[in-house]
Amino acid sequence: MTTTGPPPREVVRSAPRRASNRPLSPVRDDLYQADAYGRELLTSLMRAQAGVSLAVLLPAITLLAIYPLLAVLVPRLANFEVLGLPLTLIILGGGIYPPLVLLGYWYVRRAERLEQRFVELLKEK
Amino acid sequence: MTEPATIAAIAVVTVITAIISARGIRIARTPADFMVAARQVPSFLNASAISGEYLSAASFLGIAGLAMLEGLGALWYAVGYAAGYLVLLVAVAAPLRRFGAYTIPDFAEGRLESAQLRRAATGIVLVICGFYLLPQLKGAGLTLQVAFGGPEWIGVVVLGIIVTLGIASGGMKGITLVQAFQYWLKITALAIPALFLVMVLHHPPIGSISGAAPHTFHQRTTIEFPQSEELTVTRSVVVDAVGQLDGTTLDGPVTVATGTHTVHAGTTLIFPAGSSAPRVHDSPSLTAQEWTSPLLHLGGEPNHPLAATYGILLATVLGAMGLPHILVRFYTNKDGQAARRTTAFVLLLLGCFYVLPAVFAVLGRLEAPGLYVSGQTDSVVLVLPRLAATGFLGAALGALVAAGAFAAFLSTSSGLLISMAGALSHDIMGRGVRAFRLSAIVIGVVMTGLGIFVAGISINVLVGWAFAIAASTFCPLLLLGIWWRRLTWIGALGGLILGGSASSIAVILTMVGVGKTGWPAVLLGEPAIWTVPLAFLAMVFLSLATPRALPLDVTQKLLALHLPERVRPPAPRRPELSPDWASQPPEGIPARATRT
Numbered sequence: 001m002t003t004t005g006p007p008p009r010e011v012v013r014s015a016p017r018r019a020s021n022r023p024l025s026p027v028r029d030d031l032y033q034a035d036a037y038g039r040e041l042l043t044s045l046m047r048a049q050a051g052v053s054l055a056v057l058l059p060a061i062t063l064l065a066i067y068p069l070l071a072v073l074v075p076r077l078a079n080f081e082v083l084g085l086p087l088t089l090i091i092l093g094g095g096i097y098p099p100l101v102l103l104g105y106w107y108v109r110r111a112e113r114l115e116q117r118f119v120e121l122l123k124e125k
Numbered sequence: 126m127t128e129p130a131t132i133a134a135i136a137v138v139t140v141i142t143a144i145i146s147a148r149g150i151r152i153a154r155t156p157a158d159f160m161v162a163a164r165q166v167p168s169f170l171n172a173s174a175i176s177g178e179y180l181s182a183a184s185f186l187g188i189a190g191l192a193m194l195e196g197l198g199a200l201w202y203a204v205g206y207a208a209g210y211l212v213l214l215v216a217v218a219a220p221l222r223r224f225g226a227y228t229i230p231d232f233a234e235g236r237l238e239s240a241q242l243r244r245a246a247t248g249i250v251l252v253i254c255g256f257y258l259l260p261q262l263k264g265a266g267l268t269l270q271v272a273f274g275g276p277e278w279i280g281v282v283v284l285g286i287i288v289t290l291g292i293a294s295g296g297m298k299g300i301t302l303v304q305a306f307q308y309w310l311k312i313t314a315l316a317i318p319a320l321f322l323v324m325v326l327h328h329p330p331i332g333s334i335s336g337a338a339p340h341t342f343h344q345r346t347t348i349e350f351p352q353s354e355e356l357t358v359t360r361s362v363v364v365d366a367v368g369q370l371d372g373t374t375l376d377g378p379v380t381v382a383t384g385t386h387t388v389h390a391g392t393t394l395i396f397p398a399g400s401s402a403p404r405v406h407d408s409p410s411l412t413a414q415e416w417t418s419p420l421l422h423l424g425g426e427p428n429h430p431l432a433a434t435y436g437i438l439l440a441t442v443l444g445a446m447g448l449p450h451i452l453v454r455f456y457t458n459k460d461g462q463a464a465r466r467t468t469a470f471v472l473l474l475l476g477c478f479y480v481l482p483a484v485f486a487v488l489g490r491l492e493a494p495g496l497y498v499s500g501q502t503d504s505v506v507l508v509l510p511r512l513a514a515t516g517f518l519g520a521a522l523g524a525l526v527a528a529g530a531f532a533a534f535l536s537t538s539s540g541l542l543i544s545m546a547g548a549l550s551h552d553i554m555g556r557g558v559r560a561f562r563l564s565a566i567v568i569g570v571v572m573t574g575l576g577i578f579v580a581g582i583s584i585n586v587l588v589g590w591a592f593a594i595a596a597s598t599f600c601p602l603l604l605l606g607i608w609w610r611r612l613t614w615i616g617a618l619g620g621l622i623l624g625g626s627a628s629s630i631a632v633i634l635t636m637v638g639v640g641k642t643g644w645p646a647v648l649l650g651e652p653a654i655w656t657v658p659l660a661f662l663a664m665v666f667l668s669l670a671t672p673r674a675l676p677l678d679v680t681q682k683l684l685a686l687h688l689p690e691r692v693r694p695p696a697p698r699r700p701e702l703s704p705d706w707a708s709q710p711p712e713g714i715p716a717r718a719t720r721t
Contacts, residue, residue: 039680046687050608053215060211064204064442068434071419079414086417092200093483097476100211104469107215112462115689122692 048114056107063099067091130520131272134528138310138535139287166301166457172470174301175454177308179206179445179471180478181257181537182264185311185530187585188479190503192486193496194583196416198434200486202585203479205438205592207472209445214468217446219461220607220686227456228544229449229599230552236606236686238676239614245621247552249598250449252629254541254548255572256591257448260584261538262576264503267584268530271507272523274349281576288538289569292546293562301457307536308474314529315481318510318522322488325513346396348495350388356403356498357385368392402494416490429647436651437589443657444592447599449548450540460690485509503584506530542568582636589651590632597624597656601664607686609665613675616668624660628652 071077080087166174184206191199226232229250234243262281269280350368361382366375369389386403388394396402415422420430421437446452458464489496489505493512496502507530510522546565554560579587598621605612631652639649648655668674676682 042680042683042687046608046683049687056215057212060208064208064438065435067419068201068431068438072431075418077419079417086197088197088200088417088419089483089487092197092204092419093487094476094480096204097207097479100208101469101473101476104211104214104472107211108465108469111215111219111465115462115691119689119691 045118048118049111052107052110052114055110056103060100060103063096067096130524131527134524135531138528138532141306166459168458168463168466169470170305171301171454171457171463171467172474173305173308174457175304175451175467175471176474176478177304177306177311177536178454178540179448179451179475179537180308180311180533181588182261182530182533183585183588184478184482185315185533186264186267186503186506187260187583187588188482189485189489189506191583191585192482193489193505194502195422196418197483197486198419198421198430199585200479200483201419201421201434201437202441202589203482205441206445207475207479208438209442210468210472210475212442213446214465214472217603217607218455218464218468221452221603222455222458222464223461223688223690224682224686225456227453228547229447229452229602230548232606233602233617236676236682237612237614237617239618242614242618242621244552245618246599246602247548249594249621249625250548251545252625253447253591253595253598254449254545255575256594256632257450257588258538258541258545258572259576259579260587261534261541262573263579263582263587264530264584265534266576267501267504268507268527268534271504271511272527278577282573284534284538285569285573285576288535288542289566289573292539292542293565293569301454304454304536304540307532310532311529312474312478312481314525314532315478315485315506318526319481319484319488321522322509322513323484346398346495348394348396348498350390350392350394354388354498355385356388358383358403360401362396362400362403364397365395366392368394370394396495402498428642429644432654433647433651436647436654439657440589440593440596440651440653443596443600443653444594446603447595448591449599450537450544453540453544462689482506542572590635593632593651593653593656594625594628596653597628597660600657601660605661605664605668609668610679610683611668611672611675612664613668613671615671615674616664616666619667620660620664623663624656627659628656631656 077087082090184203188199188203191202221232224232224235226235230243230246233246234240262284263277265284266277266280269275269283270277358381361380363378363380365377366379368375368391370379370381370392371386372389381403418430419434421434422428422430455464455467458467485506488509489502493505493508496505496508501508507523507526510526511519513519514522542565545568546561549564549568550560554564601620601624602617606617631649635646635649639645
């Protein structure tokens with residue numbers, strides 16, 4: 001994929017894409033080779049991304065799973081009231097959504113930063 | 126009184142949908158145009174569109190109705206429908222967009238290189254969308270019934286015809302703008318009446334919901350019985366009856382003694398204020414504590430509630446990623462990061478929406494106990510505004526809710542029918558405009574026919590089954606396909622067949638009435654709790670047993686899934702795209718259909 005010497009002449013039909021303005025990174029080509037090093041890079045990227053995902057999923061699963069479990073262990077929970085409203089209504093009728101949305105927001109930021117770092121890593125080499 | 130306003134509101138929704146669709150078609154004339162447009166769709170608009178297509182009859186009518194009937198534990202459906210997007214966000218959204226597959230069969234074929242797998246995926250698309258389409262039709266039946274009376278099948282047929290003709294004529298494409306409009310219409314149509322009801326209704330304080338049994342009519346209450354019911358009267362009461370009670374034709378006041386009575390279909394009973402509501406024979410009658418318990422009561426019975434709750438959570442959370450008509454929308458994101466932002470916005474929009482069904486469920490229990498008696502709790506959202514206000518205001522609120530409900534059926538069922546017709550014509554009937562139109566008509570007719578027969582099943586339960594099947598098939602395919610290098614097409618095919626048939630059989634057995642109590646009711650009624658692990662295990666072990674079936678360029682495929690766009694080669698490889706892909710416009714309608 002890497003070209004050596006002058007690039008071949010070509011008819012310009014549209015504005016060049018930004019990606020092709022950058023010099024090709026040799027490391028990026030490594031990624032596309034089926035050798036052990038390319039696989040290693042890919043695996044580490046996937047691992048890092050899966051790590052971020054799990055860091056969001058585990059608290060989310062806990063959040064969802066714990067309230068039904070508590071209700072079975074402590075049946076009186078159903079009678080519990082906060083500000084005159086049943087606790088179940090407060091949690092399932094709205095209270096559970098803000099933490100889920102925040103987890104989602106946090107994931108988007110972490111995942112974008114991770115990819116930024118990966119791109120910089122490829123550029124450095 | 127409310128009928129003209131409701132007719133007008135439903136007509137306006139349909140016409141606006143058609144107009145925006147027609148404009149949208151002019152904008153997105155060719156696939157290339159669509160791609161350009163897609164790059165300009167901001168994440169928030171796109172998220173509105175996804176939410177618009179996602180919020181179906183189940184969310185608009187079903188959750189409130191089921192929570193009113195079976196207790197607040199039914200709100201777990203809403204939580205699961207929303208939380209599913211968190212899983213979709215962290216595990217599927219960005220890689221699927223980067224891979225460039227447009228439908229799930231495209232993904233299956235592109236990732237694992239098997240035409241057989243593609244055909245199996247197509248079959249499952251038809252099953253899931255079919256199960257999902259039935260409750261939409263039922264919802265339409267209910268809406269028209271509440272507004273105009275008459276049997277439920279009329280609305281089923283009306284929606285079936287509108288959607289089928291709309292899709293077959295190419296005039297109702299799932300354009301982003303239409304779906305986004307539908308989301309905002311739906312949330313407005315619930316939020317305004319909800320605010321009004323909370324402020325205006327002189328209901329007993331909400332706190333009293335955990336106190337005494339609420340089954341008392343606070344005011345003179347008219348109950349219409351569209352189906353025959355058996356009532357148990359606990360205290361003898363004088364009612365105004367029009368119709369048949371215990372085989373006698375009545376028209377005027379009659380004393381109903383304590384005991385069991387049969388009310389025939391089409392009868393109207395008017396209970397005086399302060400009388401206690403009769404119990405319905407096969408309908409649950411929950412105590413206040415059972416009603417506020419955060420556990421799912423299947424059919425209103427405390428039957429292994431923890432397993433049932435986890436079952437429905439598993440189905441809804443994992444099923445959301447496997448809905449064919451939704452995944453199509455992710456393709457209109459610019460890149461993987463945009464897909465993530467869109468999904469996060471969807472989570473926010475859904476979280477805002479799902480507060481509203483809870484409000485209606487609580488108000489319904491306090492204000493409309495008549496619905497328990499007539500077995501029509503699914504219509505609580507439609508009925509409450511009419512109970513609370515009279516005259517112009519009542520008509521306006523009733524029309525607004527009916528319009529929102531109709532928007533819900535229109536958007537979801539057109540998305541579903543497009544997915545089904547696209548799958549059927551692309552993989553089975555042969556390509557081209559005529560095959561697509563023919564497919565749309567065949568599916569429309571078959572589904573409308575089936576829709577007439579599901580009247581007795583709760584909307585939300587039907588949708589829950591569609592999610593259970595999606596969670597047992599496409600969820601493992603997507604998760605393992607994206608994150609596990611060693612998945613083979615044989616493993617994926619085995620998992621799809623095993624998970625799909627196990628969950629479908631369980632659902633069909635429940636539909637015909639097998640297993641009403643104990644563990645069978647839970648395991649057949651909420652099959653996800655065992656069919657999802659079954660499908661995952663089948664895929665993993667079959668794949669490990671068939672390493673030779675691994676695609677040769679599996680590394681390339683994983684790169685296509687996970688590599689950020691910025692570090693891809695200038696000319697990205699798209700090994701996943703089948704050669705004819707470029708001629709397939711994104712909404713599943715052959716390119717020529719849009720060019721006329």
